[in-house]
Amino acid sequence: MNRIAPALLLVLTACSGGRELRDEGSDRPTIVSLNPCTDAILAEVADPRQLLAISHYSKDSRASSMEPEVAARYPSTGGTVEEILALEPDIVVASTFIAPATRAALGDLGRRVETFGSVASVEASIEQVRQLARLTGDPERGEALVASIEGAIADAGAEGRPVQAAVWQPSGIVPGEGALISDLLRRTGFASYGAARGMAQADFLSLEQVVADPPEVLLIAGSDAGQRHPLLSDLPQMHRESFDTSLLYCGGPTIIRATERLKQIRQGAS
Numbered sequence: 001m002n003r004i005a006p007a008l009l010l011v012l013t014a015c016s017g018g019r020e021l022r023d024e025g026s027d028r029p030t031i032v033s034l035n036p037c038t039d040a041i042l043a044e045v046a047d048p049r050q051l052l053a054i055s056h057y058s059k060d061s062r063a064s065s066m067e068p069e070v071a072a073r074y075p076s077t078g079g080t081v082e083e084i085l086a087l088e089p090d091i092v093v094a095s096t097f098i099a100p101a102t103r104a105a106l107g108d109l110g111r112r113v114e115t116f117g118s119v120a121s122v123e124a125s126i127e128q129v130r131q132l133a134r135l136t137g138d139p140e141r142g143e144a145l146v147a148s149i150e151g152a153i154a155d156a157g158a159e160g161r162p163v164q165a166a167v168w169q170p171s172g173i174v175p176g177e178g179a180l181i182s183d184l185l186r187r188t189g190f191a192s193y194g195a196a197r198g199m200a201q202a203d204f205l206s207l208e209q210v211v212a213d214p215p216e217v218l219l220i221a222g223s224d225a226g227q228r229h230p231l232l233s234d235l236p237q238m239h240r241e242s243f244d245t246s247l248l249y250c251g252g253p254t255i256i257r258a259t260e261r262l263k264q265i266r267q268g269a270s
Contacts, residue, residue, distance in 0.1 A: 028137040029090035034079045038093045038116055038132060040065045041252035043074070045133040045141040052087045053077040065250035081105045091135060118249065121183045122153065125251025145253065152256040156263035158189025163269050166193035166215040168205055170222040170245060176201025181248050184255065188262040190217070207231065214238040217269045221245050239269040 031046060032053045033039045039054040043066060056078050057063040058071045077083045081102055084092055092106055096117040103113050114135060119125040126146050133142020165185055167175055174194040175181050179201065182192060193215035194203065207226035210218065214235045220227050221243040232240060243265075247258040 029135070030088070031091045031093055031136065032077060032084050032087055032089040034077070034084075034092065034094040034098065035116060036063060036065055037118070037250035037252065037254075038128075039071070039074075040250060040254060041129055041132050041145070042093065042136070043070055044145050044253055045129065045138060046136040047138070048073065050136055052089050053083075055079065062245070065246050065252075065254045081109075084111070085109060093132070093135070118180075119251040120178045120180055122149070122180075122187065122251070122255065125149070125180065125255060129252055149252075149255050152259045153184075153187055156188045156259040156266075158263075158266050158270075160189070162186075162189055162191035163216050163266060164193050164196065165190040165217040165219060166205060166210070167219045167243065167248075168210075168222060168227055169248065170224070172204050172206065172222065172224055172226060173202045174199050174205050175248075176203075180251060180255075181258070184258055184262060188259055189266045190262070210238075211235065217241065217265065219243040219265065221248055239265075241265045241268070 028047065028050055030050055030052050031042060033042050033051065034055050036055050036057040039058040042051050043054070051074055053075045054066075054071065054077075056076045058066050059076050061068065064071055077087070079094075079102070084106065090112065092111055092113045094103070094113060094115050096115045098113070098115060106113050116128060116131070119128055126149060129145050129149070130139065130142045133139045133145070167181055167185070169175065176199075177192065177195050182195075185192065194200075194205070197213075199205070207229055211231055214237060216237075217239045218232070219241055222245070232238075243261065247254060247261060
């Protein structure tokens with residue numbers, strides 16, 4: 001049974017956003033992305049005319065993994081079936097958490113939906129880049145981005161003893177060893193403060209613990225009261241730095257910016 005009202009279908013039939021690209025002779029698929037992490041990758045590996053819209057999250061600096069000037073080049077969508085169909089994409093790229101009803105409705109109306117989960121390592125991110133580049137029909141752009149990622153990681157590598165670091169995320173939690181940021185820390189010359197103390201993904205790191213048992217480097221990626229407390233300035237043995245939350249969760253080109261920042265912090269701590 002069709003999940004979209006007939007009147008809506010008449011409106012959508014009159015739209016031609018995705019069709020215009022194909023009428024110009026391109027055999028590459030048009031795409032709408034609903035995931036801020038895939039937004040950033042697709043902006044690198046797709047022709048600009050292929051990417052019809054990105055997620056509304058990428059227009060919000062608090063949730064985006066894209067530079068604002070890059071996000072500004074694309075329209076955004078809230079992810080409703082109506083908005084997506086009006087753009088007439090060949091492929092909808094979404095998170096694995098896409099609502100089942102939305103996915104079913106898109107499938108009923110002939111839209112191909114490809115889902116991508118979060119990545120926990122550089123290797124997983126590189127594979128995701130390659131998968132998305134294959135979807136766009138331009139695997140060469142994917143390999144160019146992979147080369148940039150690998151080059152940034154090689155450039156940010158550090159010799160000598162790893163420096164113990166804690167990443168203090170929003171709400172005062174720490175990442176687990178299976179998080180992408182933990183992989184990047186290892187690759188840029190850091191050791192995990194949380195892992196050394198048996199802390200797991202999303203465990204709470206209190207201000208009291210930081211003061212009593214400070215890490216060598218504290219990366220503050222939140223703005224809770226404890227993370228701004230004056231006591232943190234009274235720990236001369238601890239190097240404290242801010243770390244943008246936009247660098248925490250996504251792979252692809254975000255890895256390049258994250259490793260550059262970690263390299264800078266590692267050099268400052270040394």
